[in-house]
Amino acid sequence: MELLIVSLASLLAGLVDAIVGGGGLILLPALFATFPNAAPATLFGTNKSASIWGTAFAAVQYSRKVVMPWRSLLPAAGAGLVGSVIGAWGVTQVDPDLFRKALPIMLAILLVYTVVKKDMGRHHAPRFAGSQEAWVASSIGLTIGFYDGFFGPGTGSFLVFAYVRWMGYDFLNASASAKFINVATNFSALMLFAYQGHVWWHLALLMAISNIVGSLIGTRLALKHGSGFVRQVFILVVLALICKTAYDTWINA
Template sequence: MISGLEELQLATIILVVVAGFAAGWVDAVVGGGGLIQLPALLLVPGISPVQSLATNKMGSIFGTTTSAITYYRRAHPDLKTALPMAGVALAGSFGGAIVATVLPSEVFKPIIIAALIAVAIFTALRPTAGTLTKLRYTGARHFGTAAGIGLVIGFYDGLIGPGTGSFLIIAMVAMLGYNFLAASAKSKIVNMATNFGALLFFLPSGALLWGLGLILGLANMAGGYLGARMAVTKGSKFIRVVFLLVVAALIIKLGYDVVQENILGNQGA
């Protein structure tokens, strides 16, 4: 097992930096950066899956914090909705991380794939969805729906993770009525909380690789800052296109995982 950076080769560090930057950019625009970052960490020689998960969360929290601040300064998201949603999501993420230690994520992957396909169809067939903010609810019903979204998707982030930002965005577009830009801005605040919730669980375990995590975090910050600026500048239509591309990649990746797990299961039977 590696304990820091002293055993890593330059090529491995470059891989982590490039993956962290790309993941930060994708996360800032639509979420789903874990598709890039976590597999890259798993390629690091000598790293365990738990170390990968913990270090991934550390890197991600740098990126989501940077993009959340950038969105706040440029798009001014409604904190009355985002902050309570983030608090509930943090608790959900911590709970999901606990469940992840006793329940294999493979149980949920087919369900997640079906949900992603539904999301992709909804977004593709409704080109006007997310172009304008038309809130569906007001008052307690609005905040209750937002809290429910935060709890469920926060739990998912702690349990599995990939695509959390994408799920947050589409839930806020479809269920609350925000446009893609407003939803993306709020999702970064919520995603920052879910990363922190999972990290709270991993910290006492000693699984976090601090040196690698700091390098990953700095790269994630750079990508997150650039992605947030581009999203604010180009607006909801740009976010919608990138969103569909990332959701398609998530479907392919998780579908491939399920097929591989079934093949390995059959071979071991």
């Protein structure tokens, strides 16, 4: 029964994550509910061991249908990897409690801005080109990569928003680019958890397969229905993140 629960949660998480990010909102609570006595680090590591595969498969699927800006995306992914490592080190030096308290407010601002700006992300009109685009994308990758390593919740949504707001991408292209950066940040976190022995490999394989299946379904839905659909899912996921993080921070603290 435990395997069935976490496998279904992993499938649904992969589906949501492939569209706009936020799969951890589904899979992590399922893991904590199913294994309440497990060390949190082990559940976080096991989550990463599954989600990285779904994100990677989604990235490959997007690259076959969407023109990927490789000249800016590869440096951004590299910067995300570096930022994630720095963030993971930073969390050992500084208490991330301030981030935890501020996160629901940050997400609420992001949500209101997206809802008010109804045309934002509906049309793909990149604002930068060449080396300038690479520098801007790398700055985004480094900053949000640091956040992912330091704290984590909502990383995919922040990446999508950054690409839409500052790079001028539509939601579909932003989601596609975000996947590659997210693979890099997830990889560094997974290596850290694995090195410390915080991964249940006997669950990881089955969860990874389920996550990939969900990811393939989510990617097809996003490619079929386009930016308008991705924008709607983005709003729903961010709203769910606000509710979850606000409850964890202010009510269930």
